[in-house]
Amino acid sequence: VKVTVLGDGAWGRALAHVARAGEHDVEIWSRRAPFDLTAQTLIVAVPAQSVRDVLKMVPTTNKHIIIAAKGIERGTHMLMADVVRDVAPSAIPLVLSGPSFADDVVKGLPTAVTLAADDLDTAKIFAQHFSLPHFRLYASDDVRGVELGGALKNVLAIACGISDGLGLGESARAALTTRGFAELSRLAEAMGAQPRTLMGLSGIGDLLLTASSTKSRNYAFGFRLGQGLPVAEALAQSSGIVEGAFTALVARALAAQHNIDMPIINAVHAIVEDGAKVVDQVTALMQRPAAIE
Amino acid sequence: VKVTVLGDGAWGRALAHVARAGEHDVEIWSRRAPFDLTAQTLIVAVPAQSVRDVLKMVPTTNKHIIIAAKGIERGTHMLMADVVRDVAPSAIPLVLSGPSFADDVVKGLPTAVTLAADDLDTAKIFAQHFSLPHFRLYASDDVRGVELGGALKNVLAIACGISDGLGLGESARAALTTRGFAELSRLAEAMGAQPRTLMGLSGIGDLLLTASSTKSRNYAFGFRLGQGLPVAEALAQSSGIVEGAFTALVARALAAQHNIDMPIINAVHAIVEDGAKVVDQVTALMQRPAAIE
Numbered sequence: 001v002k003v004t005v006l007g008d009g010a011w012g013r014a015l016a017h018v019a020r021a022g023e024h025d026v027e028i029w030s031r032r033a034p035f036d037l038t039a040q041t042l043i044v045a046v047p048a049q050s051v052r053d054v055l056k057m058v059p060t061t062n063k064h065i066i067i068a069a070k071g072i073e074r075g076t077h078m079l080m081a082d083v084v085r086d087v088a089p090s091a092i093p094l095v096l097s098g099p100s101f102a103d104d105v106v107k108g109l110p111t112a113v114t115l116a117a118d119d120l121d122t123a124k125i126f127a128q129h130f131s132l133p134h135f136r137l138y139a140s141d142d143v144r145g146v147e148l149g150g151a152l153k154n155v156l157a158i159a160c161g162i163s164d165g166l167g168l169g170e171s172a173r174a175a176l177t178t179r180g181f182a183e184l185s186r187l188a189e190a191m192g193a194q195p196r197t198l199m200g201l202s203g204i205g206d207l208l209l210t211a212s213s214t215k216s217r218n219y220a221f222g223f224r225l226g227q228g229l230p231v232a233e234a235l236a237q238s239s240g241i242v243e244g245a246f247t248a249l250v251a252r253a254l255a256a257q258h259n260i261d262m263p264i265i266n267a268v269h270a271i272v273e274d275g276a277k278v279v280d281q282v283t284a285l286m287q288r289p290a291a292i293e
Numbered sequence: 294v295k296v297t298v299l300g301d302g303a304w305g306r307a308l309a310h311v312a313r314a315g316e317h318d319v320e321i322w323s324r325r326a327p328f329d330l331t332a333q334t335l336i337v338a339v340p341a342q343s344v345r346d347v348l349k350m351v352p353t354t355n356k357h358i359i360i361a362a363k364g365i366e367r368g369t370h371m372l373m374a375d376v377v378r379d380v381a382p383s384a385i386p387l388v389l390s391g392p393s394f395a396d397d398v399v400k401g402l403p404t405a406v407t408l409a410a411d412d413l414d415t416a417k418i419f420a421q422h423f424s425l426p427h428f429r430l431y432a433s434d435d436v437r438g439v440e441l442g443g444a445l446k447n448v449l450a451i452a453c454g455i456s457d458g459l460g461l462g463e464s465a466r467a468a469l470t471t472r473g474f475a476e477l478s479r480l481a482e483a484m485g486a487q488p489r490t491l492m493g494l495s496g497i498g499d500l501l502l503t504a505s506s507t508k509s510r511n512y513a514f515g516f517r518l519g520q521g522l523p524v525a526e527a528l529a530q531s532s533g534i535v536e537g538a539f540t541a542l543v544a545r546a547l548a549a550q551h552n553i554d555m556p557i558i559n560a561v562h563a564i565v566e567d568g569a570k571v572v573d574q575v576t577a578l579m580q581r582p583a584a585i586e
Binding site: 098099100101104105107109110111112114120124127128131133134136137138139140168169170171172174175177178179181182185195196197199200201202204205206208209212213215282283286287290291292293 | 391392393394397398400402403404405407413417420421424426427429430431432433456461462463464465467468470471472474475478488489490491492493494497498499501502505506508575576579580583584585586
């Protein structure tokens with residue numbers, strides 16, 4: 001397969017690396033080094049907020065567009081496949097998402113992620129094209145479920161970072177991850193995600209990786225908040241866009257719209273957007289009445 | 294409430310600690326220091342394989358018995374609530390299970406676990422009795438689901454330990470945890486567990502803690518295997534019973550009985566019981582055909 005990867009960041013380069021290892025013909029396109037595309041398959045590995053702009057810069061007619069960006073577009077509140085459908089109505093969007101650090105992939109360490117398309121056969125064909133023994137793709141036809149897991153987990157990664165920054169321990173982080181996952185699932189299911197997807201690689205799998213590793217930008221941002229840094233300073237120290245800080249805002253709006261209780265995501269929002277004190281939010285969470293699981 | 298904790302190990306002492314903090318009247322009973330019980334509520338915090346013997350040594354008629362031991366009884370393949378029902382037919386079994394390290398609980402760090410009883414009202418009442426701001430109990434009526442999560446996760450903790458011992462990275466461990474959770478869920482659901490329970494604290498919550506921490510005995514055992522130690526030596530270096538090594542055997546038998554595919558659990562079984570090479574098992578797992586999620 002002839003493939004163009006849009007984006008020359010760590011993730012774009014990692015995906016180009018595995019595609020080349022699979023003996024595909026791969027080029028990396030970036031805004032800094034653009035060229036005329038010929039490839040019928042595009043892999044989009046730019047930050048979520050740049051996907052729309054980048055897709056406008058390249059030909060997209062009838063192409064398969066594999067989205068490897070996680071997040072919700074500001075302003076429109078669109079998921080990335082919807083951005084593709086909006087900008088490139090004749091293209092077929094696929095979504096690649098799951099627990100994967102670029103450096104693990106480049107090192108050839110085993111990684112498994114989900115590849116979703118509206119049509120399961122399309123997902124299966126592309127999963128077969130790009131699977132390697134150390135880079136396994138699981139096919140899914142739940143595009144929306146895969147996208148919601150990948151976007152919402154960033155908010156919970158901030159919460160888990162805060163917990164670890166405060167030194168609350170591994171048991172607390174596991175509880176926060178699990179109860180946060182219950183919130184994420186409630187919202188995602190209300191928005192059409194399949195429960196099976198949320199229990200998979202792009203859901204709980206990606207969450208548990210992102211919510212426990214300093215390699216995750218969102219977790220690292222939360223960790224600094226837990227250590228007592230003000231929001232502005234913690235953001236300034238981040239190495240790139242902290243997608244979850246914005247997603248908290250959108251998630252709160254979506255939760256209100258679907259009438260869903262999301263205490264952990266609300267707490268992150270209160271801290272990041274309203275300047276609430278970290279300790280007050282943690283105390284409030286712990287004093288909620290015990291519930292039924 | 295007047296409570297006797299059976300077992301003076303770290304977990305028994307931690308549970309006695311929180312019960313006292315909740316202003317209950319608490320005594321710790323052990324085989325080394327037995328006495329005549331008067332309490333109507335027992336908390337059983339001995340290793341799974343000792344639960345039957347210990348329950349035979351104390352009066353159990355009409356008592357509430359909260360089981361804080363995780364595992365499947367050798368020989369009978371019974372879960373712990375079934376052992377209680379067998380030994381003490383007039384008693385009411387409850388199961389306490391979830392992501393919780395004894396030292397986190399004793400330090401007063403936030404912890405949340407599930408408390409299950411066949412009757413949801415019973416679970417709710419006891420959850421209220423024993424909940425503290427930093428020790429939250431979520432009520433459930435899925436005794437079997439809670440027990441299966443707590444028992445089966447030990448096998449997956451060995452698998453994740455092996456992966457880390459081999460240095461396969463965080464992405465690999467996240468994939469293994471997630472795909473292992475899919476196996477656990479398939480078997481547990483076939484045996485009557487509710488999916489909701491598996492997605493909760495006693496399911497994925499406990500799994501993600503146990504499968505990522507050197508404080509977990511099963512993970513630590515797996516880690517030594519991954520580093521190349523033979524099974525006998527890795528077992529000898531363990532600080533107590535490695536429950537998951539035995540559970541792998543039972544899980545394989547149960548999976549065969551319910552006609553369920555469990556490649557990760559089978560790989561752990563092959564390594565622990567049949568002396569298969571760790572690297573061969575990992576390679577075989579990675580070369581399975583890509584699947585649908």
